[in-house]
Amino acid sequence: MSSTAKTAIVLIDPYNEFLHPEGKVNQLIAESMADTNTIFHLKNLVTAARAHKIPIYYGLHQQVKAGFLAGWNHATSMQEAQKENKVFEEGTWGVEIFEGLEPDVEGNADVVVSKHWCSRYVLAILCGVE
Template identity: 30%
Template sequence: MAESYDPRHTAVLLVDPYNDFISEGGKLWPRLEPVAQDVGLLDHLRMVIASARAAGVRVMFVPHRRWQEGDYDTWGHPNPTQRGIQERHTFARGSWGGQFHPDFQPQPGDVVAHEHWGQSGFANTDLDLQLKQHGITHVVVVGVLANTCVESTGRFAMELGYHVTLVQDATAAFEAEMMHAAHELNGPTFAHAIVVAGDLVTAFKEARSGS
């Protein structure tokens, strides 16, 4: 693997690890499960996060807005995803579905960015500020969904001048075609590296031993 990651300047951006998305019983898990199981999403997320922490790579949570009563009711232009959240009460604040998966809980030293309303983890949040204040130049974007929040966050990161890595098997989408679009068609237009979890873990181990 050609890419190298200095732990002092690298962060893993964990996008939307909510129970509603990635836990059995979550509102969106039935739609995500086939692809998630096919790519080994949860195991690969565990691998990436554990290896990042072991190497001293900072972990930053990039959460979607947690729905609460009144959200979007008076908006002029809510998008289709926001309409769906409004109807289903996805990621409802104070609910089990609006909590992070038990295996992906913030730990001391992690950063939890402000919640994003749309798809980019940067728009109208403090994510860029947090990255800059922590000296981050390289971001590794994982989580869900591959073709919406992961892609949008990665694109925005590139526009802001960050080195962007996508991890094919540490994300998932509702359809295999969406994964293909995210990693084979769209990803190469903005990401500096598109890897699999095993290669990233090896790169993090090498970074740790060389630091």
């Protein structure tokens, strides 16, 4: 017998920038998303979570705004490109959650956690690179 009492789902960056065909970085993952039917499966996952009252934790990417990277001496090329192309620009359609995947904080006890940064250091630790 399974229990959902200690079960949660984690969705990372379900932004329009990634998932919508008109998103600024969608073209980088569009083929993979089509091959795996990602949107269909994500929507089914969210629907099932709602039906079983399983909370979803949303980890959202840091957004670009005035002063983004100000004072940084070692920004990554990805962070520089994000700034230059205004990818994940604060207050825009691109940083809205893709339709059908939005959090339901009150009805499902979903949680939207602090925005994260892309980090070579953390990636190196996760991959065992010194």
